[in-house]
Amino acid sequence: MKYTIACFMAFFVAGGVSAQNKSEAALKAKINSIVSKMTLEEKIDMLHGNALFSSAGVSRLGIPELTCDDGPLGVREEIKRFDWASANWTTDSATFLPNGSAIAATWNPIMANRYGVVIGEEANARKKHIMLAPAFNICRMPLCGRTYEYYSEDPYLNSLLAVQSVKGIQSQHVAACIKHFAANNQELNRDSVNTIVDERALREIYFPAFKAAIQQGNAYTIMSAYNKLNGYWCSENNFLLNKVLKNEWGFKGAVISDWGGVNHTVAAANNGLDIEMGSSGPYDQWYFAKPLLAAVKSGQVPVKTIDDKVRRILWVMYHTSMSANHPVGSIATPAHAKAAYDIASESIVLLKNDNHLLPLKAGNIKSIAVIGDNAIRTFALGGYGAGVKAKYEVTALAGIKSRFGKTASISFAQGYKANYLANNTDAQNKGYDQPNQTLIDEAVALAKTSDVAILCIGSNREYESEAHDRKSLELPFGEQALVNAVTAVNANTIIVIMAGAPYDLNEIKKSNHAVVWVWFNGSEAGNALADVLKGVVNPSGKLPFTFPVSLKDSPASALNSYPGKGATAEYKEGILVGYRWYDTKKIQPEFPFGYGLSYTDFSISHFSADKSSYKKDETIRAKFTVKNTGSRYGAEVVQLYVSDPVCSVLRPEKELKAFQKVFLQPGEMKTVELDVKVGDLAFYDEGKKSWKVEAGEFVLQLGNSSRNISKTIKISVK
Incomplete structure (x- = not known):
């Protein structure tokens, strides 16, 4: 009997592989047939943007435009075809999903997959073929402005989550665009810095999640980073794009530049870039437009190189926009809201609960003071980079009112002003870190007369933003002074921190009994937080990166390799990134990698x-x-x-x-x-x-x- 089953299984597997091979051979033949019918000019047109978020098809051959969209937090609002202004649609409100480090904090690949499915379904509803997500660069240093978008400091954790995010997105016939390849670990000088990274560190730390997303997740597209790696721009880096990505890893899809991340025509074309996006000036003058046509005609770029790029784009299309049984998609549905809630609930990290103040016993509490600007702030939008026009977003105050409002009176005090804008100069933002004594006094007066104070502090999407790094680990907006003042008058104070990256919590850890970390946690953030505070949900999140006691303890700072000297950042720590550094060097962290408490x-x-x-x-x-x-x-x-x-x-x-x-x-x-x-x-x-x-x-x-x-x-x- 065993022999019969074994033979049947062998036949079944061989038959499946054979059918798959036939299907791939048929697709290859179909693509080759299309390429043979195209003019050189039509091929070149497919290799660069023809609008902010699309590249051209070939209408006479029935090849559609390739459309893409941001991003990691959900499908962004529709913008005008040729500029960044809103298109003012009324049908583009989407689900705001928890940020990348929140997904990583779940330590649950199932949640990463559910995130991907929601992204894919909402992309289809908006007719987007490529989603510029997930982003999972290694969190090398805590100040990076995009840490909130990324996953963790560990390549294994990143890999498992990246694979499932990609599989979730692509289950809906939408291409995931994994980013940013590679060693894009700081925003400061990101479009000029030359990162010097030894090959061992690349292979052990910075490459594994990309490799897994391609070989296990079958990612259809990948985005090259802005920076140089070991002397060559990532968008024209032969080692990265040809040797490793396409030859070693067998990547079949298309390499897309980051927006404005192309610097030369011939080098980018010959060294592995397939689609140029986001450059400036008239579209026909871009590096991969008329200049590339001229380079082919002069023999600097072979026609076979152009054909390979077109084949890769068509391969992506046959798996997405031109696929059979393409899903219709759906957007901002109750099922998507439930996914956002579940991810948020599993991401929340209980950092401290010394006096077992949590979970709150609702029946015993008659008055709650909710304090802090973050209690009423939303996080779907803000700063540079992709945001989401959320159909709704439950704030912390709204969530607490919905869960505790029937049994307790709930009052609010702002406590601090978050007077910082990402597009302001340092001079314009001056004073953002100073406490507001008037608001502190109001908060103290409220806390004194309340059974419990819930203090919502941390960061926001303006303060943590693409295109710049933070200057320190200190909590912004004079928040520590607010914490000290409120805690002094109410022993039952719960500190709730909303942020996407590590901060200095030394004083809070020392002085406060209950501390909860909740990220930029999506459309259902307030409900998930309130359910954890009430004990409806038992917190199970774990930190996806180390919180250092001091910035100088972190490897890039300790070795004086951030932000780099001149235009060069040497990764002197090599493989000792994150907990690998702290544990090997016997440096005590504030909170270690993988840490999180439970009820x-x-x-x-x-x-x-x-x-x-x-x-x-x-x-x-x-x-x-x-x-x-x-x-x-x-x-x-x-x-x-x-x-x-x-x-x-x-x-x-x-x-x-x-x-x-x-x-x-x-x-x-x-x-x-x-x-x-x-x-x-x-x-x-x-x-x-x-x-x-x-x-x-x-x-x-x-x-x-x-x-x-x-x-x-x-x-x-x-």
């Missing part, structure tokens, strides 16, 4: 590996039992790190290699297995240009943050 407790036991010794082509099967030892339903993220104590090269103290988010009822226990390929314990050998697993002892470390390891096992590799 219940968990225990981890019976940690074992299936063997004590492995060959290099085998898989380690680690097993453990996790139990909810508390009284509430909740989830723990169990994290498996691996260390290589004796190695011929520097290895980090530990590296995340697997994790599982486990949901448990009170008293429930589950046995979980995490698989790690021995090959994934390799380091990149720059001398041999290959991955290497050295024989010897490795240590498997199990815990719930990079700094809270509860179980270890030693294994050996032959």
Whole structure:
């Protein structure tokens, strides 16, 4: 019987592969037929923008325009075809989805996939073929203005989430455009800086999520970054685009420039860029327009190179706009709102709960003071970069009123002024960091007479923005003075921080009993927050990056490699990014990578590996039992790190290699297995240009943050 089933499965798999190969061969033949009918001028027209968010098709051959749109937070409002002004549609209100670091904080690939499906469905409703998302550059340093868009500091966590985001988007026949390739880790001088990164750091830290998104997620498009990498612009970097992306990784789709990110015609054409977007001046004068036509005619760019670009674009089209059974799409639906709520709920991180003030016991509370500008602020729009014209966005104050308003009186005080605009000069923004004593006095008076104070502080979309970096880790707008004043008069003060990147929380961590981190958390942010405060939802988020005690503790600052000298930023820390740096250098963080508390407790036991010794082509099967030892339903993220104590090269103290988010009822226990390929314990050998697993002892470390390891096992590799 076993033999029969095995034969059937082999036949089934072989048949499936054969059918797939036939389908791919047929598509290739169809594309080649179309290319053979095109003039050189028609081909060139497809390689550059013909409007702000589209590139040309060939109408006589039935090839449509290729349309794209931002972005990571949802489908942006419709703008005019040739300028950035609103088109003033009444049908383009969309779902505002939690920001990238919020998705990463869920530590749940299922949530990344649901995010992608919503993006894809809403893109279809708006007739967009490519979504410029997800963005998942490594969070190398905490000040980067786009940290809120990106995922985490860890390549493994980034990879799992990126793959699922891409699969979700593309399940709707919409292309994901993964970005920004590569080593775009600061906004300051982003369009001129030359990042110097050794190949080992590229392969181990900055490339893995892109590789996974392509090879496992089958991403249809990728966006080249603004910066130079090791001396060459990313949009014309032969090593990046041809050698690694197209040849090594087998990328079949199209490389799109960032908007205005092209610098030359011949170098970009020959070194792997396929579509030029966002350049300035008349469209027919762009680098990939008349200048490219002239370069082909003069022999500087081969016709076969042009044909390859057109084939890639057509391949993307046959998977998106020209695909069979193309979904109609839907926008701002209740189902999308539910997805936004679920992601937001799982992303919220409980940083501190010393006196068990949380969850709030609604029946015992008669008055709540909600304080802080962020309690009434929305985050769908602001600053530079993509925003969303949200159909609605529930503020923190609205969420708290909806959950507590029937049993308690709720009053509001602004507490501080967020007087900072991204497009202002430093002189115009001067004084933004000063406390407003009048507003503080009003907040204190309210807090004194309330049972509980909920203090909503942090950042906003103006302060954290594309095109600039923050200058420090300090909380903006004089917020610390407000926190100190309110806490002094009301011991039942809950600090709620809304931001997308690390801040200095030293004083808050020391002085305040309850601290909650909630991100720029989408259309349902206020409801998700209120449900966590009330205990309807047990917080399960974990930090996707390290919070340093001081900026000088972070690697780029400690090594004086940010923002760089002149136009060059040398990544001197190499592979020691994020927790790899703090753990290896024994630097105590403010909050470690992977950290987050719960309203219940968990225990981890019976940690074992299936063997004590492995060959290099085998898989380690680690097993453990996790139990909810508390009284509430909740989830723990169990994290498996691996260390290589004796190695011929520097290895980090530990590296995340697997994790599982486990949901448990009170008293429930589950046995979980995490698989790690021995090959994934390799380091990149720059001398041999290959991955290497050295024989010897490795240590498997199990815990719930990079700094809270509860179980270890030693294994050996032959």
